[in-house]
Amino acid sequence: MSAPSVAIEPREHYLNVDYGIRSWLLTTDHKRIGVLYMISITVMFFIGGIFATLIRLNLMTPAGDLVSADTYNKLFTMHGIVMVFFFLIPSVPAVIGNFVLPMMVGARDMAFPRINLLSWYLFVIGAAITLYSIVVGGVDTGWTFYTPFSTTYSNTYVFSSIVGILFSGFSSIFTGLNFIATIHKLRAPGLTWRRMQLFLWSNYATAVIMVLGTPVVAIALILVAVERVWHIGIFNPALGGDPVLFQHLFWFYSHPAVYIMVLPAMGVISEVVTTFSRKRVFGYEFVAAASIAIAVFGFLVWGHHMFVAGISIYSALVFSVMSYLVAIPSAVKVFNWTATLYKGAISYRTPMLYAFGFIGLFTIGGLTGLFLAALGVDIHVTDTYFVVAHFHYIMVGGTVMAYLGAIHYWWPKMFGRMYPEGWAKLSAGIIFIGFNVTFFPQFLLGYLGMPRRYHAYAPEFQVLNVMSTAGASILAVGYLLPLIYLIWSLRYGEIAPANPWGSTGLEWQTTSPPPTHNFEETPTVTEEAYSYDKHPEMEFVA
Amino acid sequence: MWTDLPLWPARAANFADKVDPLYLFLVAVTIFFSVGIFLTITVFAIKYRRSVHPKAEQIEGSLAVEATWSIIPLGIALFIFVWSASVYFSYGAPPKNSLRIYGTAKQWMWKFQQPDGQREINELHVPVDRDVAVTLISQDVIHSFFVPAFRVKMDVLPNRYRTVWFRPTRPGTYHLFCAEYCGTSHAGMIGWVVVMEPPDYEAWLASGGEGSLASSGEKLFRHFGCISCHRSDKGARGPDLASLYGREIHFQDGTTAIADENYIRDRILGPRPPNRQVAGWQPIMPVFRGQVNEDQMLELIAYVKSLQQNPLNVNPNAPIPDEEQRKRNPQVAPQVIQP
Numbered sequence: 001m002s003a004p005s006v007a008i009e010p011r012e013h014y015l016n017v018d019y020g021i022r023s024w025l026l027t028t029d030h031k032r033i034g035v036l037y038m039i040s041i042t043v044m045f046f047i048g049g050i051f052a053t054l055i056r057l058n059l060m061t062p063a064g065d066l067v068s069a070d071t072y073n074k075l076f077t078m079h080g081i082v083m084v085f086f087f088l089i090p091s092v093p094a095v096i097g098n099f100v101l102p103m104m105v106g107a108r109d110m111a112f113p114r115i116n117l118l119s120w121y122l123f124v125i126g127a128a129i130t131l132y133s134i135v136v137g138g139v140d141t142g143w144t145f146y147t148p149f150s151t152t153y154s155n156t157y158v159f160s161s162i163v164g165i166l167f168s169g170f171s172s173i174f175t176g177l178n179f180i181a182t183i184h185k186l187r188a189p190g191l192t193w194r195r196m197q198l199f200l201w202s203n204y205a206t207a208v209i210m211v212l213g214t215p216v217v218a219i220a221l222i223l224v225a226v227e228r229v230w231h232i233g234i235f236n237p238a239l240g241g242d243p244v245l246f247q248h249l250f251w252f253y254s255h256p257a258v259y260i261m262v263l264p265a266m267g268v269i270s271e272v273v274t275t276f277s278r279k280r281v282f283g284y285e286f287v288a289a290a291s292i293a294i295a296v297f298g299f300l301v302w303g304h305h306m307f308v309a310g311i312s313i314y315s316a317l318v319f320s321v322m323s324y325l326v327a328i329p330s331a332v333k334v335f336n337w338t339a340t341l342y343k344g345a346i347s348y349r350t351p352m353l354y355a356f357g358f359i360g361l362f363t364i365g366g367l368t369g370l371f372l373a374a375l376g377v378d379i380h381v382t383d384t385y386f387v388v389a390h391f392h393y394i395m396v397g398g399t400v401m402a403y404l405g406a407i408h409y410w411w412p413k414m415f416g417r418m419y420p421e422g423w424a425k426l427s428a429g430i431i432f433i434g435f436n437v438t439f440f441p442q443f444l445l446g447y448l449g450m451p452r453r454y455h456a457y458a459p460e461f462q463v464l465n466v467m468s469t470a471g472a473s474i475l476a477v478g479y480l481l482p483l484i485y486l487i488w489s490l491r492y493g494e495i496a497p498a499n500p501w502g503s504t505g506l507e508w509q510t511t512s513p514p515p516t517h518n519f520e521e522t523p524t525v526t527e528e529a530y531s532y533d534k535h536p537e538m539e540f541v542a
Numbered sequence: 543m544w545t546d547l548p549l550w551p552a553r554a555a556n557f558a559d560k561v562d563p564l565y566l567f568l569v570a571v572t573i574f575f576s577v578g579i580f581l582t583i584t585v586f587a588i589k590y591r592r593s594v595h596p597k598a599e600q601i602e603g604s605l606a607v608e609a610t611w612s613i614i615p616l617g618i619a620l621f622i623f624v625w626s627a628s629v630y631f632s633y634g635a636p637p638k639n640s641l642r643i644y645g646t647a648k649q650w651m652w653k654f655q656q657p658d659g660q661r662e663i664n665e666l667h668v669p670v671d672r673d674v675a676v677t678l679i680s681q682d683v684i685h686s687f688f689v690p691a692f693r694v695k696m697d698v699l700p701n702r703y704r705t706v707w708f709r710p711t712r713p714g715t716y717h718l719f720c721a722e723y724c725g726t727s728h729a730g731m732i733g734w735v736v737v738m739e740p741p742d743y744e745a746w747l748a749s750g751g752e753g754s755l756a757s758s759g760e761k762l763f764r765h766f767g768c769i770s771c772h773r774s775d776k777g778a779r780g781p782d783l784a785s786l787y788g789r790e791i792h793f794q795d796g797t798t799a800i801a802d803e804n805y806i807r808d809r810i811l812g813p814r815p816p817n818r819q820v821a822g823w824q825p826i827m828p829v830f831r832g833q834v835n836e837d838q839m840l841e842l843i844a845y846v847k848s849l850q851q852n853p854l855n856v857n858p859n860a861p862i863p864d865e866e867q868r869k870r871n872p873q874v875a876p877q878v879i880q881p
Contacts, residue, residue, distance in 0.1 A: 243684055374564060
């Protein structure tokens with residue numbers, strides 16, 4: 001290795017190899033692109049969080065005194081669009097996946113490094129167009145863009161919002177393509193499919209959904225734009241269209257999109273649970289196969305969003321039974337993670353606390369999904385706060401918990417610094433409590449019959465709404481803390497060793513932060529993932 | 543404060559007895575599995591913490607265990623599926639002899655019409671212990687008819703009649719919400735369903751009275767000139783509509799359709815595909831799209847349905863325009879009288 005180029009830095013790595021702004025904006029290094037994504041989606045997360053805060057403040061009183069009805073409608077729409085398309089979908093895959101996936105397969109970079117950079121640019125362009133739509137006046141269709149409201153009746157910035165989402169969609173397609181090509185073609189010698197870490201399996205499944213599903217929502221949204229701009233009748237019955245057709249097209253992507261959001265998170269949990277139990281995962285094949293099963297069955301359940309929308313009762317039966325089938329692989333994963341703890345050597349570091357939180361909240365989120373798949377019960381609870389609570393348990397309780405767990409878990413690898421453990425545990429606890437206080441009352445509100453997307457509501461719903469708002473303020477503190485101490489740790493955190501958790505993961509078998517091409521020499525894999533029995537030398541050093 | 547905290551919605555219709563037990567069963571399943579998972583994780587996390595259990599024992603997994611925790615949840619899930627599907631089916635077709643109420647939804651109000659013609663806005667009066675079927679259509683975007691106390695919800699679509707039914711079991715006043723986001727005042731598109739004892743309901747009906755839907759529809763039937771062609775005598779140039787409702791209609795291409803509300807609406811509005819012309823008749827009927835509003839449409843349909851009992855024996859005393867001209871050239875559509 002050549003002599004260090006900077007005097008104070010003992011070793012050259014991907015962060016100090018070059019410092020110019022150009023070196024970041026023109027980088028093709030998957031790790032730098034991951035960091036760029038991290039910064040971008042953090043900005044979007046806090047923008048979406050501001051909308052959520054205003055929503056919750058408005059709902060403290062039944063009359064909705066804080067903002068007008070139109071403003072409220074724009075707030076929940078923008079909250080949904082920003083959080084779904086610009087935070088949740090890219091969160092684990094584009095940040096964590098970009099950073100660690102090539103290292104996990106033992107590669108120097110993604111299969112298509114330039115396309116990888118292109119996907120970040122598409123994401124940023126999409127985010128910029130979306131923010132433009134917000135600044136000039138916002139959009140009020142709901143993130144679901146239901147027709148004919150979105151095509152004919154809304155007087156807001158529907159077209160530009162759709163263009164913004166299209167850009168983020170192509171960003172997601174390119175990321176998916178890169179993941180598939182990288183996992184197929186760039187695995188290190190000896191890294192067979194059965195030796196792959198589970199994070200790879202779940203991101204592979206995610207990538208398949210991204211590539212197959214995203215074009216459909218792109219088409220659906222383009223059709224909305226076509227009808228809106230050129231008045232060609234597709235969805236509006238006054239022009240000869242069918243409004244329910246849009247729902248089929250939209251949910252054909254947007255239900256699998258839920259799995260885009262949660263599958264990578266499941267991959268994170270598999271990594272964290274094994275590392276902090278120092279154990280191989282219980283039932284590796286079943287956890288890996290469950291990811292693929294979720295991706296496949298996930299494409300066949302979109303109709304469960306439409307049980308009261310006017311579909312035939314027989315198709316409703318099919319969608320209901322398919323929804324129960326897709327629940328089984330998710331349950332299998334939860335059982336396997338729990339069983340992995342059995343006879344492990346468990347340490348309670350922050351990522352593990354997030355993993356516990358994920359398993360608990362995802363379990364509740366998944367089980368309440370059974371209510372919504374149950375045809376008879378869905379009639380009552382669909383389009384109420386029950387649905388809102390259910391999907392926040394999956395997406396916030398599940399995906400955001402896993403994303404934060406992943407950030408803490410790989411932080412030492414990313415930046416060569418440890419985060420402050422005490423603060424991190426404290427904020428994990430605050431987030432867990434704040435989350436439950438925010439969203440649990442919404443299950444009760446839903447069964448009581450409070451419809452979602454209501455700017456004002458009947459007075460008897462107030463107590464539960466005030467509880468939810470109180471929880472949201474706790475949650476906000478929990479989310480602000482990591483922002484502060486993680487930035488702090490970049491400069492003042494303890495220097496991280498190469499493998500602080502003593503993990504057998506391939507991404508840990510290089511220095512922290514890794515060199516630009518990840519490994520000094522291409523690694524050779526000779527064993528299955530999580531072979532902790534063969535590596536007593538991989539000690540927990542943090 | 544806690545006395546203000548409701549935990550259970552009012553139970554005021556037949557479906558509450560079907561939905562609530564299934565909901566409670568699902569709550570029990572949820573508690574069982576989540577508490578089970580929480581407790582197992584807690585026990586393992588304490589018992590096998592690294593300070594007391596420093597060396598993990600590697601366990602591959604077990605096919606028997608995997609099969610067990612796949613098949614048992616699958617069985618529970620399929621049990622819930624069958625139960626919930628049976629509940630869903632009970633929401634299907636309304637019972638015969640239901641009280642038929644028609645309504646339209648639009649940004650941002652509900653309009654209902656009782657069979658005797660009373661019109662209400664954002665209120666719906668129904669008698670207790672009687673099956674009530676509400677047929678709804680939207681004038682603009684998608685809305686959703688939601689009465690939490692009845693456990694009833696149905697999206698209301700533009701261009702298509704859909705019918706929801708329930709049997710109120712308890713007199714009282716209950717929330718009616720729009721559950722599908724529909725624009726600015728979505729949260730204001732609310733109303734009340736008033737469930738009354740039958741005598742009170744009759745008294746309420748008697749207090750309104752603007753003439754029945756069907757009689758209003760008959761006026762429109764003349765007004766739009768329908769009567770000039772749809773008649774039972776020899777001058778008929780269109781099918782006789784007596785006992786049309788519910789009948790099977792044969793088209794020229796050999797296909798058939800049942801003449802329900804949606805069929806009647808589609809035929810009135812048009813355009814009608816050439817191959818779907820009713821067998822035996824010329825395609826001379828004008829297109830009424832944009833000329834008949836949804837309230838008028840409901841009245842026309844009510845009139846056509848009323849012909850079940852009274853075959854079309856109305857004396858066509860309305861002037862029939864351009865009789866001679868149309869005889870010469872049946873392709874020319876008759877003049878449509880603007881409402």
